[in-house]
Amino acid sequence: MYSETQILKEASAGDIDGGELVINVGPQHPATHGVLHLVITLQGETIKKIEPHLGYIHRSIEKMCESLSYRQFIYVTSRMDYLSAHINNHACALCVEKGLQVEVPPRAKVIRVLMDELTRIASHELWLGAMAMDLGAFTPFFYAFREREAINEIMEETCGARLTMNYMVPGGVMFDLHPNFQKKVKAFITQFKKKVVEFDDLVTNNIIFQNRMKGIGVLSKEDAISYGCTGPVARASGVHCDIRKIYPYEIYDQLEFDEITESAGDSFARYMVRVREMHQSAKIIEQLIDNIPEGDYQAKTKAVLKLPKGEFYSRVETARGELGVYIVSEGGTTPYRIKFRSPGFSNLSALDHIARGGKIGDLMATMGTLDLVIPDIDR
Amino acid sequence: MAFIKQYISEVFGAVRSLWKGMRTTGRYFVRPKEIITQQYPDNRDTLVLPERFRGEVVMPHDENNEHACTGCTACELACPNGTIKIITKFDITPEGKKKKALDTFIYHLELCTMCNLCIEACPTDAIKMAKNFEHSVYDRSKLTKRLNKPGSKIREGIE
Numbered sequence: 001m002y003s004e005t006q007i008l009k010e011a012s013a014g015d016i017d018g019g020e021l022v023i024n025v026g027p028q029h030p031a032t033h034g035v036l037h038l039v040i041t042l043q044g045e046t047i048k049k050i051e052p053h054l055g056y057i058h059r060s061i062e063k064m065c066e067s068l069s070y071r072q073f074i075y076v077t078s079r080m081d082y083l084s085a086h087i088n089n090h091a092c093a094l095c096v097e098k099g100l101q102v103e104v105p106p107r108a109k110v111i112r113v114l115m116d117e118l119t120r121i122a123s124h125e126l127w128l129g130a131m132a133m134d135l136g137a138f139t140p141f142f143y144a145f146r147e148r149e150a151i152n153e154i155m156e157e158t159c160g161a162r163l164t165m166n167y168m169v170p171g172g173v174m175f176d177l178h179p180n181f182q183k184k185v186k187a188f189i190t191q192f193k194k195k196v197v198e199f200d201d202l203v204t205n206n207i208i209f210q211n212r213m214k215g216i217g218v219l220s221k222e223d224a225i226s227y228g229c230t231g232p233v234a235r236a237s238g239v240h241c242d243i244r245k246i247y248p249y250e251i252y253d254q255l256e257f258d259e260i261t262e263s264a265g266d267s268f269a270r271y272m273v274r275v276r277e278m279h280q281s282a283k284i285i286e287q288l289i290d291n292i293p294e295g296d297y298q299a300k301t302k303a304v305l306k307l308p309k310g311e312f313y314s315r316v317e318t319a320r321g322e323l324g325v326y327i328v329s330e331g332g333t334t335p336y337r338i339k340f341r342s343p344g345f346s347n348l349s350a351l352d353h354i355a356r357g358g359k360i361g362d363l364m365a366t367m368g369t370l371d372l373v374i375p376d377i378d379r
Numbered sequence: 380m381a382f383i384k385q386y387i388s389e390v391f392g393a394v395r396s397l398w399k400g401m402r403t404t405g406r407y408f409v410r411p412k413e414i415i416t417q418q419y420p421d422n423r424d425t426l427v428l429p430e431r432f433r434g435e436v437v438m439p440h441d442e443n444n445e446h447a448c449t450g451c452t453a454c455e456l457a458c459p460n461g462t463i464k465i466i467t468k469f470d471i472t473p474e475g476k477k478k479k480a481l482d483t484f485i486y487h488l489e490l491c492t493m494c495n496l497c498i499e500a501c502p503t504d505a506i507k508m509a510k511n512f513e514h515s516v517y518d519r520s521k522l523t524k525r526l527n528k529p530g531s532k533i534r535e536g537i538e
Contacts, residue, residue: 068459071457071496072457072458072459072496073459075459075492075494075496076459139400139404146415149415156428156429156431156432157429157431158431159431160429160431160432160433160493160495160508161432161433161493164492164493164494166494166495166496169499174495174499175431178429178431198403201399201400201402201403202399202400202403202404203400205396205399206393206396206397206399206400207389207392207393207396208393208396208397
């Protein structure tokens with residue numbers, strides 16, 4: 001006969017049934033946002049190893065881009081990180097402009113930054129709702145979607161589409177702003193500031209929520225750097241990596257905003273970085289919305305774009321981290337090679353490290369705060 | 380003792396923070412006017428879409444059944460997906476010269492991503508984006524459309 005303590009002791013040592021248990025989370029699983037397949041090796045409830053299996057939504061976007069012209073390939077990148085489609089398009093447009101040596105008119109620059117920041121808020125809002133839903137809170141999802149809907153309507157009016165806008169073109173933006181744009185954005189900012197307090201009541205200040213987040217999935221500063229993490233994931237570990245601050249593009253160097261960093265590196269720090277980043281984005285929009293310069297919204301470019309022979313690289317800060325676009329041109333109308341450095345892939349690579357040794361119940365909090373978008377990882 | 384104290388205060392804190400959240404939810408429960416859910420498809424008649432909304436590519440015809448397409452295939456070249464296929468023919472002008480004209484404008488809606496590049500490329504504004512977004516059909520072949528109406532011809536004065 002075993003006593004109860006003996007059974008517990010042996011179970012925790014993994015001897016009771018020969019040790020490890022391998023389970024599959026995904027590719028179709030309610031807790032993974034998309035087709036992410038994790039092979040998790042467990043010992044009891046403790047995670048021994050996580051192995052992500054990728055490739056379920058691989059569309060070979062990099063290869064596709066090689067057969068598309070410099071105007072055409074921009075729309076495909078909306079399908080990578082579909083929640084920050086504008087910022088992806090922005091990165092590609094910047095890279096092509098670098099090759100063409102085109103000067104973007106000041107009005108287009110301001111419009112681009114405004115759209116980027118609206119996209120960032122929309123992306124973080126969706127993440128906030130989905131994150132709370134991962135942890136079992138269903139209501140915040142609808143509250144987050146209410147704010148996001150206001151942004152989607154602004155996008156729909158100016159760009160013509162809600163999610164995959166394809167608004168950025170080499171040399172500027174596709175259309176001018178809609179006459180209602182300023183009025184609607186101002187109304188959104190007022191509503192956003194009023195309603196964002198609701199999230200503090202609903203989620204942030206909730207003790208149960210905090211207990212599930214604090215001290216879970218700690219990523220140290222050194223590990224964040226060595227895994228190549230960027231964006232809110234790295235900033236929550238204290239790494240200064242905001243591309244808008246360290247390599248400013250467009251007009252970010254003239255704007256007043258803070259780079260949000262936290263030092264704890266746990267899930268709650270990652271959560272707080274994103275929540276506070278939304279306020280900074282709102283601050284940037286407030287600075288710009290009354291100061292949109294008059295003028296052209298698109299620079300004059302040739303009908304057929306040809307990049308000179310050489311290599312071009314541009315980087316932007318998406319809602320998830322650093323997105324790099326690398327174009328090798330042979331002088332023709334299509335790129336010879338395109339490489340996208342996507343933020344999601346590097347952030348996912350740290351998952352095994354930060355979840356190892358933790359409990360399987362905590363995995364959802366860790367994974368949720370990494371803010372993984374699977375089409376961005378697979379491409 | 381300190382442990383019990385902390386435990387009890389944690390439980391009360393959790394209940395209090397839960398109550399705070401429920402209060403926010405309850406406020407909307409008793410104020411249904413602040414809810415913004417749209418009752419689609421019941422609101423089809425009152426649904427307003429912005430004028431730039433990209434639903435599908437159409438070719439506007441005027442009352443004389445004339446369009447503005449010259450058959451220059453700029454849209455076909457601009458399309459990243461091979462959505463548009465233009466078949467041209469040669470008209471004989473009154474002077475006896477051959478002139479290139481549009482025969483059939485084939486549009487594959489099932490391949491289209493509504494990226495707007497064809498509209499941007501068109502030099503004569505012959506095509507535009509329509510607002511219709513309910514595209515589901517039972518037969519896939521119905522999504523391949525012919526945009527120029529039968530018997531239509533190019534408007535006078537468009538080169």
